[in-house]
Amino acid sequence: MIEIRFHGRGGQGAVTASRIIAIAAYEEGQYSQAIPMYGTERRGAPLTAFVRIDDQRVRERELVHNPDISVVLDPLIAKQQAVVDNLKAGGLVLLNTQDEPEDVKLGGDFKVATVDATTIALETLGRPITNTAILGAFAKVTGLIKVESIEKALKKTFPGRLGEMNIAAVKRSYEEVKGPVQATVKEAPEVKADIHVGGYGVLKDVSSWRVFTPEIDEDKCIGCKNCWIFCPETAIEWNEETKKPSIRYNACKGCGVCANECPVNAIEMVRVEA
Amino acid sequence: MSYEVMVGNKAAATAVKLAKVQVASAFPITPQTTITQYLSEMHANAEWDFDFVNVEGELSSQVVVQVASRVGARTFTCTSGPGLLYMHHPMQTTGSGRLPVVMAVVHRGYKGMQPDHSDLMSQQWTGWSHWYVEHAQEVLDSILMAYKVAEDPRVRIPVAVGYDGYVLSYTAEPVEIPDQALVDEWLPPNKPIPSILPDEVDPETFSRGWGGGDPQMPWKIHHEAILGIEDVLKETMDSFEKTFGRRYGNGMIEPYMMEDADCAIIAMGTIAGTCKAAVEKMQKEGKKVGLIKLRSFIPFPEKDLTEWAKKLDGIAVVDRSICPGKGGPVYGKLKSVLYEMEDKPKMLQFHAGLGGKEVRTHDFEMIGDKILKAAKGEKVDPVTWV
Numbered sequence: 001m002i003e004i005r006f007h008g009r010g011g012q013g014a015v016t017a018s019r020i021i022a023i024a025a026y027e028e029g030q031y032s033q034a035i036p037m038y039g040t041e042r043r044g045a046p047l048t049a050f051v052r053i054d055d056q057r058v059r060e061r062e063l064v065h066n067p068d069i070s071v072v073l074d075p076l077i078a079k080q081q082a083v084v085d086n087l088k089a090g091g092l093v094l095l096n097t098q099d100e101p102e103d104v105k106l107g108g109d110f111k112v113a114t115v116d117a118t119t120i121a122l123e124t125l126g127r128p129i130t131n132t133a134i135l136g137a138f139a140k141v142t143g144l145i146k147v148e149s150i151e152k153a154l155k156k157t158f159p160g161r162l163g164e165m166n167i168a169a170v171k172r173s174y175e176e177v178k179g180p181v182q183a184t185v186k187e188a189p190e191v192k193a194d195i196h197v198g199g200y201g202v203l204k205d206v207s208s209w210r211v212f213t214p215e216i217d218e219d220k221c222i223g224c225k226n227c228w229i230f231c232p233e234t235a236i237e238w239n240e241e242t243k244k245p246s247i248r249y250n251a252c253k254g255c256g257v258c259a260n261e262c263p264v265n266a267i268e269m270v271r272v273e274a
Numbered sequence: 275m276s277y278e279v280m281v282g283n284k285a286a287a288t289a290v291k292l293a294k295v296q297v298a299s300a301f302p303i304t305p306q307t308t309i310t311q312y313l314s315e316m317h318a319n320a321e322w323d324f325d326f327v328n329v330e331g332e333l334s335s336q337v338v339v340q341v342a343s344r345v346g347a348r349t350f351t352c353t354s355g356p357g358l359l360y361m362h363h364p365m366q367t368t369g370s371g372r373l374p375v376v377m378a379v380v381h382r383g384y385k386g387m388q389p390d391h392s393d394l395m396s397q398q399w400t401g402w403s404h405w406y407v408e409h410a411q412e413v414l415d416s417i418l419m420a421y422k423v424a425e426d427p428r429v430r431i432p433v434a435v436g437y438d439g440y441v442l443s444y445t446a447e448p449v450e451i452p453d454q455a456l457v458d459e460w461l462p463p464n465k466p467i468p469s470i471l472p473d474e475v476d477p478e479t480f481s482r483g484w485g486g487g488d489p490q491m492p493w494k495i496h497h498e499a500i501l502g503i504e505d506v507l508k509e510t511m512d513s514f515e516k517t518f519g520r521r522y523g524n525g526m527i528e529p530y531m532m533e534d535a536d537c538a539i540i541a542m543g544t545i546a547g548t549c550k551a552a553v554e555k556m557q558k559e560g561k562k563v564g565l566i567k568l569r570s571f572i573p574f575p576e577k578d579l580t581e582w583a584k585k586l587d588g589i590a591v592v593d594r595s596i597c598p599g600k601g602g603p604v605y606g607k608l609k610s611v612l613y614e615m616e617d618k619p620k621m622l623q624f625h626a627g628l629g630g631k632e633v634r635t636h637d638f639e640m641i642g643d644k645i646l647k648a649a650k651g652e653k654v655d656p657v658t659w660v
Contacts, residue, residue, distance in 0.1 A: 019446045023279040026448045032279065034446040057409075057448075059550040061441050062634040 001054040002144060003064040007083050008073035009209060011043035013131030016157070017073065018049040020135060023153035024145045025053045033058040044209040044253045046077060053144065069142060072096055073130045075118055076208050076272070082191045084108055092180055094141055096130050101179035108188040113141040113179035118211065120176065124169040128211045132166040136174030147174050206233075210254030212269035218244050220266035227258035227267060276451050282442040285410040285449050286352065286378045286435075287312035289417035291321060292457045293376075296347040296464075299327035299338035303357040304387060305439030306380040310352070332357040336364035336375075343373040343432075346466030348421065351375065354439060355382030355393045362397065368432050369401025370496065374424035374464065375432040376417060377402075380443045381543070388630015389438040391543065391595035395571075395603050401496050403433045403503050404572040406542035410449045412522060413437050415514065416569075418452075418461060419525070422510045425464045429506050431499055438544040440630070452518050460517045503573050526575035528567040529582070531557055535564030537588035537619075537645045540579075540604060542568045545594060545626065545633045552638030563642040568604060576611045583612050588620040588649030590641050592660075594627040620648045626660035633660060 004021065008014030015036040022032035033052045050064035066086050070093045072078040078095040084106050087093060091110045096117035104112045117133035124133065132154060139147040150170055155163045216227075223243040228236045235251035236258060247258075259267040280288070286309050290298060302310045317326040325342075329335045332353050339349035353361060358379055368375050381389040394404055403423070407416045413435070420433040437443065504526060511525035522528045528546075531553050532538060541549045546567040553565045566582060568575070583589065593602025600606070605623040612618050622645055627633045637660050648654040 019279070022446050026277070026279050031448060032446075034279075035441060036444050059547040060635060061409075061438075061445070061544040061547045062632055065634075 001052055001058070002069070003067045004051040004053075004069045004071060005064050005067040006049040006051070006071045006073065007077050008047060008049075008131070009043070009077070010045045010047055011129070012073045013129050014047060014049045014073055017071070017131035017135060018051045020132070020150060020153045020157060021051050021053075021138070021145065023156060024149040025051075027149045027152055028145060030055060031057050033061075035061070035063060037063060044206065044255070046074075046209075067091065069094070069144075071134060071138060073117065073134055076210075079105070080191075081106055081189050084110055084188070085191055092142065093183075094134065094137055094177075094180075096134055101181045102184055104183065105185060105189075106183060107185035108183060109186075110183050111180035112183050113137065113177055113181075115173050115177040117173060120169050120172050124172060125165055133169040133173050136170035136172065137177035139170075140174045140177050141180050147171070205250040206253045207250050210252065210272050212254050212256060213249070213272055214247060214252065214254070214256065214258050214267050215270050216245060216247065217266045217268065220264050221245070222264055222266070224263060226261045226263060230257050230261040232257060275453050277448055278451060279446050280410060280449050281308070281444050281446050282410045282413050282437055283308040283380065283444070284312055285414040286380075286417060286437075287316065288449070288451060289414045290350045291316055292414075292452065292454060293348065293350075293418055293421050293461060294322055294458075294463075295324055295350040297325045297327065297339060297342035298350045299329055299335040299342075300350075300352050301329055301332050301335050301357060303332075303354045303382075305382055305389070305443040306352050306354040306357070306378070308443070309378060309380070313350075332361040333364060336361040336368060339375045339377075340364055340368045340371065340373055343368070343375050344371060346464065348425070348464040349375050350377070352378035352380065354380045355384060355387075358393045358397060362400065365397060365400040365402065365432075370492065372430040372496070372499065373432055374421070374430055376420040376424055377432065377434045378413070378417065379434050379436040380439045381436055382439045383629050385629045387439075389440060389544075390628045390630060391436065391593075392628075394434055394436040395595040395597075397434070398572065398603070401431070401500070402572070403431050403500060403570065404436065405433065405570050406436045406568065407522075408437075408442075408544055408547045408567065410442065410445070410447050411520070413442070414449055414451070415518070415520060415522070418457065419507070419510050419514055421464075422461055422514075423503060423506050426506050426510075427465075427467070429499060429503055430467065431503060436543070442544050450520075456517055460513065501573050503570070504575070504577070507570060522569060523567065524578065526570045526573075527578050527582075528569055530565040530567060532564035532566065532582070534562055536562040536586065537590065537642070537649050538564050538566045538582060538586055539590045539592060539638060539641055539645065540566050540568055540608070541592040541594075541638075542571070542604070543594060545592065548633060548635055549592075549638045552635045552642065555635065556639060556642050561642055561646060563646060571604070574607055574611065579608060579611060580615065583615060583619050586619045588622070588645040590622045590624055590645035592624045592626050592633075592641065594633075596625055596628060620645070622648055622654060623657045624660050625658070631660075 006014040018034040022034035025032040035050045037048045101112040115137040117130040120133040383390040507525040515521040591605040
């Protein structure tokens with residue numbers, strides 16, 4: 001039995017990716033099971049999903065605790081040592097990052113493959129939904145499932161034009177994935193962040209959720225307060241003296257509502273360097 | 275026959291479609307919600323001719339299917355946790371009315387949203403038959419069987435098919451979808467009983483009163499009718515296998531690797547699947563522990579479990595619900611069933627999976643080790659919180 005763990009954020013499609021792998025495996029005559037770990041996740045919150053592939057009906061219904069493969073859909077989560085936590089010795093981690101596999105700082109006994117799925121998704125789908133943009137890479141570096149089976153599963157899940165766009169993303173990631181190579185860092189650094197638990201609220205730092213960061217151009221700003229009114233996280237503060245807004249970045253999850261509401265385009269959404 | 279990788283809730287909605295339910299009504303509640311979404315979609319696409327009644331709450335959804343069933347329709351509803359509690363009052367009337375409603379209960383706990391069996395267990399007095407199932411294929415198959423049993427003229431009892439939220443409702447796995455023609459032949463349309471008016475004095479309807487006479491009589495008849503499900507369910511499992519090629523034990527219980535077992539673990543729902551993997555591992559190591567999956571809690575498989583108990587040295591009961599201050603319902607019931615037996619097996623109570631707590635393969639190995647020890651006469655705690 002092969003066990004796979006997906007790390008992503010609500011909205012990136014980790015659950016859909018896990019189901020597509022399960023469908024594709026079944027297309028090839030394997031049994032499969034895709035378990036999402038649901039809590040009260042929302043768009044942007046870190047979440048986990050699991051897949052088992054076996055040659056008989058999968059009976060176990062516990063979560064996957066010692067995966068053979070870890071797949072990370074988010075470039076910032078990909079920097080956390082926790083994504084390889086309890087990975088089987090000699091296992092494989094596939095990361096969405098612009099880094100070369102040799103430059104990845106995660107430590108331990110496993111192989112590393114990397115693909116810039118965010119760029120692929122932005123260029124093929126127009127959105128940073130990285131789930132399908134990593135599946136082609138998955139097919140190539142794991143050899144578990146043929147890329148044709150993933151395309152077949154995608155056509156079933158997304159009929160029509162959407163399916164074609166996603167298949168284009170799959171094909172590109174199949175071509176562009178780098179690795180796998182043995183992890184260059186041997187010693188596992190300490191696991192700092194608990195990325196398995198979704199969380200949200202005014203006390204929580206959500207700055208790691210952003211794919212894009214809003215930046216205010218004070219010269220363009222006319223002080224209309226639209227961004228301050230519309231920010232769903234009350235992450236924008238109003239300075240009554242300067243009559244300008246400022247952003248509390250630890251409360252901003254990068255949704256872009258402020259930039260959308262600004263009547264003079266004084267807020268620019270800048271891609272976070274991964 | 276076709277296959278699809280689908281989640282548990284899609285398997286439930288697919289069974290509703292295959293059964294050609296005439297009236298469905300439900301109010302969405304996590305983790306049941308997607309059943310209502312699938313049914314709404316099927317209704318919008320006119321996949322078959324049925325009414326889907328949107329309501330403002332579970333009390334109404336139960337009343338809608340109850341009255342539709344009373345006039346002879348095949349009906350379906352579904353809910354979870356707190357929604358089931360809200361349905362409690364009309365469930366009594368559906369039970370008393372001997373109306374063959376089928377309901378999917380997608381387990382959700384009260385102390386948090388993750389699943390345990392507290393929701394359906396709290397409805398023991400409503401006069402329904404209660405089944406607990408393990409995986410998506412069994413969800414689909416059991417809902418079909420539920421109609422066959424509920425509508426049988428010897429039964430006429432509503433059936434609740436319970437399955438765990440999240441780990442089954444939202445988990446995708448391959449499911450075989452039987453051919454519609456085979457289902458049509460095996461499950462002919464519901465044949466309503468002749469007298470449908472609630473207040474009519476007719477021994478076949480027990481909706482309100484008995485029309486004078488002994489007021490206990492409807493309870494006695496209701497109780498005996500539910501006990502009678504055992505034979506009909508076993509018969510149904512046989513005919514289901516003949517038609518569709520799958521079976522789940524005898525319907526009441528599903529023994530797994532019990533052939534050489536000295537001890538049994540009793541479990542229900544999804545954790546029984548995890549227990550199967552544990553039992554395989556233990557038997558490879560020479561430990562003689564098997565699984566008896568309990569499928570029907572009401573009626574309780576008294577005869578089957580008594581027969582098994584005669585052959586066993588120990589039984590570990592895993593309850594995924596608890597009546598606070600009273601204990602695990604399966605353990606309590608089984609212990610009372612075995613009271614008259616000479617030379618009883620050793621019994622241990624395990625509380626597991628409450629509040630959605632994950633029950634892992636190694637937990638079942640611990641349970642297996644404990645019951646083997648207890649069966650040998652070693653001192654083991656009678657109650658364990660896993």
